[in-house]
Amino acid sequence: MNSPMEVLLAEDEANLRGTLAWAFRRESWSVRDFEDGLAAWEYLQKAPPSAEGRVLVLDIVMPRMDGLELCRLVREAGLELPLLFLSSRDEEMDRVLGLESGADDYLCKPFSVRELLARIRILHARASGRAPGRPAQVPRPESAEALRAGSLVLDTEGFRAWWKGRELGLTVSELRILACLASAPGAVRTRERLQKAAYPEDNYVNERSVDCHIKRIRRKLSALDPGFEGLETVYGAGYRLCPEALPAGSRP
Amino acid sequence: MKGRHPRRPAARPRFLGSIGFLILVFNILLVFLPVAAFYFLDSFEKQLLRDLERTMSEQALLAATALRGDAGSLAERAAFFVESLGRGHEARIRVFSAQGSVLADSARIGTIPAAIPAERAAAAPGAEPRAKSAPQREEPGRDSLLYRLGSLPVRAYRRIFRAPSGGGDGSDLFDRSGSFAEAPEIAAALAGRYGSTTRILPGAEGSTVRLYSALPIRSGGTRNPEGIAGLVLVSQSTLRILGELDSMRIDIFRIFLLSAFVAVILSLVSDLLLGRPLRALAARAAGILDRKGRLRGSFPRLRAPGEVGVLSRALADMGSKLERRTAFLESFSQDLAHEIRNPLASVRASLELLEEGEAEEGRRRLFGRARSDLERINHLVGDIRELASLDSEEPGPPSGPCRPLELARGLAEGFASRHPGLGLELRLGPGAEGGPEAAADPRRFVQALDNLLENAASFAPPGSAVELSLELAGEGLRRRWVVGLRDRGPGFPPGEEERLFERFYSTRKADGLHTGLGLAIVRSLAEAWGGSVRAELARPGARFVLELPCSPAH
Numbered sequence: 151m152n153s154p155m156e157v158l159l160a161e162d163e164a165n166l167r168g169t170l171a172w173a174f175r176r177e178s179w180s181v182r183d184f185e186d187g188l189a190a191w192e193y194l195q196k197a198p199p200s201a202e203g204r205v206l207v208l209d210i211v212m213p214r215m216d217g218l219e220l221c222r223l224v225r226e227a228g229l230e231l232p233l234l235f236l237s238s239r240d241e242e243m244d245r246v247l248g249l250e251s252g253a254d255d256y257l258c259k260p261f262s263v264r265e266l267l268a269r270i271r272i273l274h275a276r277a278s279g280r281a282p283g284r285p286a287q288v289p290r291p292e293s294a295e296a297l298r299a300g301s302l303v304l305d306t307e308g309f310r311a312w313w314k315g316r317e318l319g320l321t322v323s324e325l326r327i328l329a330c331l332a333s334a335p336g337a338v339r340t341r342e343r344l345q346k347a348a349y350p351e352d353n354y355v356n357e358r359s360v361d362c363h364i365k366r367i368r369r370k371l372s373a374l375d376p377g378f379e380g381l382e383t384v385y386g387a388g389y390r391l392c393p394e395a396l397p398a399g400s401r402p
Numbered sequence: 403m404k405g406r407h408p409r410r411p412a413a414r415p416r417f418l419g420s421i422g423f424l425i426l427v428f429n430i431l432l433v434f435l436p437v438a439a440f441y442f443l444d445s446f447e448k449q450l451l452r453d454l455e456r457t458m459s460e461q462a463l464l465a466a467t468a469l470r471g472d473a474g475s476l477a478e479r480a481a482f483f484v485e486s487l488g489r490g491h492e493a494r495i496r497v498f499s500a501q502g503s504v505l506a507d508s509a510r511i512g513t514i515p516a517a518i519p520a521e522r523a524a525a526a527p528g529a530e531p532r533a534k535s536a537p538q539r540e541e542p543g544r545d546s547l548l549y550r551l552g553s554l555p556v557r558a559y560r561r562i563f564r565a566p567s568g569g570g571d572g573s574d575l576f577d578r579s580g581s582f583a584e585a586p587e588i589a590a591a592l593a594g595r596y597g598s599t600t601r602i603l604p605g606a607e608g609s610t611v612r613l614y615s616a617l618p619i620r621s622g623g624t625r626n627p628e629g630i631a632g633l634v635l636v637s638q639s640t641l642r643i644l645g646e647l648d649s650m651r652i653d654i655f656r657i658f659l660l661s662a663f664v665a666v667i668l669s670l671v672s673d674l675l676l677g678r679p680l681r682a683l684a685a686r687a688a689g690i691l692d693r694k695g696r697l698r699g700s701f702p703r704l705r706a707p708g709e710v711g712v713l714s715r716a717l718a719d720m721g722s723k724l725e726r727r728t729a730f731l732e733s734f735s736q737d738l739a740h741e742i743r744n745p746l747a748s749v750r751a752s753l754e755l756l757e758e759g760e761a762e763e764g765r766r767r768l769f770g771r772a773r774s775d776l777e778r779i780n781h782l783v784g785d786i787r788e789l790a791s792l793d794s795e796e797p798g799p800p801s802g803p804c805r806p807l808e809l810a811r812g813l814a815e816g817f818a819s820r821h822p823g824l825g826l827e828l829r830l831g832p833g834a835e836g837g838p839e840a841a842a843d844p845r846r847f848v849q850a851l852d853n854l855l856e857n858a859a860s861f862a863p864p865g866s867a868v869e870l871s872l873e874l875a876g877e878g879l880r881r882r883w884v885v886g887l888r889d890r891g892p893g894f895p896p897g898e899e900e901r902l903f904e905r906f907y908s909t910r911k912a913d914g915l916h917t918g919l920g921l922a923i924v925r926s927l928a929e930a931w932g933g934s935v936r937a938e939l940a941r942p943g944a945r946f947v948l949e950l951p952c953s954p955a956h
Contacts, residue, residue: 165771166748172764173755211740213909238743239736259747263754 155274159183160190160208160220161236170207173263174270187215191223203274204231207266210242218246225252232273236261243362247321255321258359265351269322272309279308299332300380300396313374323348324367327360331381331391340388364389421680422673429665433658450643455598455613458636461493462596462617465634469497469619476619476631480506493638497619500592500632502583551655591616591633611640679710683717690721697721697728737906741782741917745775778917785919789905792926800843804953806883807834807872809848814870817855823864826855831873831884838874839953840883842931847950850927850935853920854887854946860916861891861944874952881952882933890943899937924948 157174159181161167167183174181184190190208206224210217221233235246238259246253254273257266297304301314309325311318320328330347331339339347341360348363349355364381371378380395469479480497484506487495495508583589590597598615614637621631683701692698701721704714752772756765810828817826840847858868871886894902894909901907903925908918921935924946928935933950 163744163748165775166744166751169748169751169755169768169771172768173751176755236747238740238747240739259743260750261747263751 154180154203155270156180156182156204157270158190158193158204158206158208158231160185160187160206160212160217162186162209162212170263170266173267177267179270186212187217187220189214191215191220194224194227194229203278205234205270205274205277206231207234207236207270210235210237210239210246221252230277232277234266234269234273236266240356240359243359244366247366253321255323258356262349262352265349268351272322276309279310297329297332299335299391300393302328302332302391302396304329304332313371313378316374318370318374320367320370321363323359323363324370326350327363328367331389335391335393335396338384338387338390344388422669422677425672425676426666426669429669430662433661433665447643447647450647451600451613451640454638454640454643455615458493458613458615458638459596459598459617461495462615462634462636465495465497465636466617466619469632469634470621477505480632484508492642493636496635496637498588498633498635500630502588505632585614587614587616588633588635591618591635592630594618594628594630611644613638613640675706676710679704679706679714683710683714687717697725700725734905738782738786741906742779745778745782748772749775749779782917782919785917785923789919789923789926792923792930801845804840804842804844804847805837806840806847806885806950807837809844810851810870810872810885813848813851813855817859817868821859824859824862825867827867827869829869829871831871833874834872837872837883837952838881840931841951841953842927842933846927850924850948851885851887853924854885854948856916857920857946858887858889858891858944862889863891866890875949882949883952885948885950886945887948888940888943888945893939893942893944894937896939902937903935921946 157179159167159170159174161170161183162185164185167185171181171183182193184193187208190206194206206220208217208220217235217237221235224231224233232254233252234255234257235242235253236257236259237243237246240258243256243258246256254276255269257269297306303312304325305311306325306329309320309322311320311325311328326348327344330344341357344360344364345355345357348360364383368378368381371381378395380392382390382392384390465483468483469476471479476497476499484495484497487508489508491508493508495506496504497506499505583592585599587597587599596615596617598613601612601614603612614635616633616635618630619632619634621629683704686699686701690697690699690701701718702714703718704711706714749772752768752775756768756772760768807830814826814828817824855868855870862868866889869886869888871884871888873884874881875884876882898909902909903921905922906918908916921937924935928948928950931950933948935946935948938945938947
């Protein structure tokens, strides 16, 4: 088990807030819930830096201060806590997960609570792994949890990824999708399979969300490597990682 | 890429659209009308011919009168007379004896034949002196391309409708094999009357028309003053008249060509001013929806004055209204999905937790939440349907008379049982008691009032009272019911008066029951009745004012 965790929940829907808080407490996490972004921000400003790992789960549409504004304030204040957005608007995903927004993950309502809990755990673990004193490092080639495909290195336990030695800031969904593709470079993965990989606990997800994730993975890879074209769309089938486009890594 | 796009029925760019074509045709017709009228203005020609004949008959009369008397023989007098007239007359004057011999001929001055047989006097029409046929000068006009072009319709017309009626048998008087006295004008003159006839003489350049007028010469003297000594025959070619008419026709044809040219130019200009912008608008209208039927782009607002400009601006207005409507529908469906997903997420979360097993108390709470979320979804769907039907359906006939006071009293009674912690004060203003019916459906009125009441109740602090007031305002046609609802709740942020009536907008904390559509429904209803609804801050609390017109029957 990881270090103790505090989950901050900003959600204006009273029923959902109550149920989620209930679920979090059942995991023995300490929970603080807020009915809008402003209340959460006021708490964050006053709260002493916690020894526990903090994760902020926030809705987008909220009165007084919405989730995006809260996210901006948190990042501007230099707070390192992971942010997970809950949204009832598919079309918000791109905006929320833009490279500059600073969001770590995103779930679309109605989501599976199990999936949410799993992701909070992952985000928490990842943040702990990144904590001071444990510098970000490309896993050694021989480490068991590393998945390699050319210059692409994925740490499937710590949920981090590197391209040519530089870290890619991926969301959990993105990392799961990339891991699914990288486990067999050159093989075509259907959308359905990628979706299952991204949301193992959720069987009700818009198929188009896979396309959105792929689009953002490409964008993030191109940001590090402008010529990158190794993530191919195979029309009518799905996607694949093109082995030729993954320059030789340290492993054959 | 075969068959990628279904070929669009081509709106081929045409030189002239149908408006331009119509304008051209109308302009040309307008030019044609006077021309055609003049071309067929034969009455004018007839008039000229009648004038000519009158002149000739007067000449004949003068000659006949001058030759009357018994000084010397008729032949001498005639020769002298004709000689004295000299040359230079268009008309040919001949004097005949009663027996038919030519005594004098203005065409043959200087040769006074004693008695030339009539048959040989003018053996051929060519004997007619050319010098006297002044119209010969005009002849070249007849050959010109312009003339032939211009006279084409006239010639065709004459060929079809008038060719058979020659009016004569194609010979001069003396070409006839018959006797001198058989010519109708001669016969008339010999009988002592005026006689005239028209003959068409075939000639080298086409037939020429000749008029003949004959008058008897009385013998005068004492013996037999009314005896007929001879006759005067005046003949003249109509060539000059016809020639003048022809040259006039050529002039008119020239004017016609010029006018037609101007008409074409004017039509092109009209097409430029009218047809082109209309075609541009039509092309824009055809392309303004993309293949999925979505509105793309807008209509140009043409500066053009007049109808074209008005049309373009009307289309632009329509386009922007459609655009707003489309944008509204798009955002509405997104809002709706958002509104439904929130309670749905909550239901799902509750069910998942229940699935994993909970203690009794937890179970009850989770079930309660799920139920209230489902209730909310149910409300939402109902309200959406309501709103959609208000927007799209024509209002039917009212289900009965709408007496606001009665209906408000009925609602007030139910209010106490639904909201035990709240009071309701009914205040009646001027005219409310026994006031007229309102121009609204009573069922819908109750719905609007109920939405306002529920809205007020949801904000009213426990133990406070909601005030419901009714009064009449305005006079005559502007007479209306004013229904006010005031709560003592927190009010709303200043400046949000209008947003309160937007769909899904709410200042209320999400409580699982209210959909954010109640006030939007009230506004839709009020507008459908021709009334209005507005919100104002009452400090403390808020006041909503619903106005609806009185039924016109009162």
